[in-house]
Amino acid sequence: MRYIAAVLGFLAIALGLVFAATWWVDPxxxxxxxxxxxxxxxxxxxxxxxxxxxxxxxxxxxxxSTMMGVFPNRISGCRLYNAAFPGARPSELAYMAEAFLPPMELAVIGLDFFAFNASTESDFLHPSFGTMTLAKTAAYALSFDAIRQTRYTIKTWRKQRPAFYADDGSAPAALAFWEEYQAGQHSAELTEAGLDGVVRLLFGNWRYSVTQVVALEHLRDVLAARGVKAVVYINPMGPTLTARLEALGLVKDFQQFRADIRRIFPESIDYSDRITEPERFYPADPMHFPPDTGTLMVRQSLEHAGLCRR
Known part of the structure; x- marks a missing residue:
């Protein structure tokens, strides 16, 4: 009897730890x-x-990801951490600011038009979970996929993080691979295929998201309440991508996006009409640009705000 009780107790503790870990990471x-x-x-x-x-x-x-290529150690005058991640939208940035930011002086925020597509607000690969129930919660927390992702995230965070990210949040190994890949994408066919993929993934079924506008206002308020100076700019897009969006009839929403950013962050800088040279962007992916372009925008934005000058 004691043996059975011990086994059941062990299983209860193990399940509790698994549930707690899945809740903590919430993959x-x-x-x-x-x-x-x-x-x-x-x-x-x-x-x-x-x-x-x-x-x-x-x-x-x-x-x-348009911010991920910036190396903080190339920005003098401030000790910065690159907290960017792929596909980030204002709702995610607001959550990060509210839940994870320790006391600090400033936040440099690069905003992208694609992040305001309402069609991609629900998870791209997984359907909405809908109403939370006990059975659904147990199925999620104890599912193989959620446990696997939780374990991988915790393991990477504790032991393997240096293989992915430097201490300043930059990803030199990933960037080197990306630039090597881009270097081979010079043929017209591959460049056009890359453009098609970007448009389909990021701008397909386009609907301008009011939810993300509200989230951006919340991000502004969270940073202001914590005394964090927000340095904001709009990322540019390559001329081939801009032309494609014009053909899709997204100009009106793009102008609304720019107006919303100016209203929420009056001191923001709009690089969408300042950086337009094709060589500033990757040929096969006009949504992204080399580190020099990203670093230039961060430096100019900080100079405009009068920060990081020491």
Whole structure:
């Protein structure tokens, strides 16, 4: 009898620990601890969010993959951490600011038009969970996929993080691979295929998201309440992508996006009409740009705000 009680007790403790770990990481956002993203990228979203409190920088770089290529050590005058992750939208950035940011001086935020597509607000690969129930909660918390993602995230955060990210949040190995891949994408066919993929994934079934506008207002208020200076800019897009969006009839919503950013952050900088040279972007992916372009925008934005000058 004691043996059975011991086994049952062990199983109860083990299940409790598994449930607690899944709740803490919440890889697919069921518990609402981390909003669902455009991509199923639990690694960057969760690991970086928690590394901020460990590194305790003077400021953070916040945004999507368009910000991930910026190396904080190339920005003099401030000790920054690159907290960007793929597919980030204002709702996710607001959650990160509210739940994970320690006391700091500033947040540099690069905003992307694609992040305001209402059609991609629910998780891209997984359907909405709907109403939370006990059975659904147990099925999620104890599912093989959720446990696997939770284990991988915790393991990476504790032991393997240096293989993915430097202490400043940059990802030199991933960036080197990406640039090598891009270097081979010079043929017209591959470039056009890359453009088609970007448009289909990020701008398909387009609907301008009021939800993300409200989330951006919340992000502004959270940072202001904590005394964090928000340095905001709009990321540019390559001319081929801009032309494609014009052909899709998205110009009106793009102008609304720009107007909303100016209203919420009056001191923001709009690089969408300042950086338009094709060589500033990757040929096969005009949504993204080399580190030099991203670093230039961060530096100019900080100079415009009068920050990081020491």
């Amino acid at each position: 697919y956002g069921y518990f609402g601890r981390m909003p669902l993203g455009l991509y199923d990228v639990t690694l960057a979203r969760h690991v970086k969010a928690r590394m901020i409190s460990i590194q305790r920088p003077e400021g953070v770089l916040m945004g999507s």
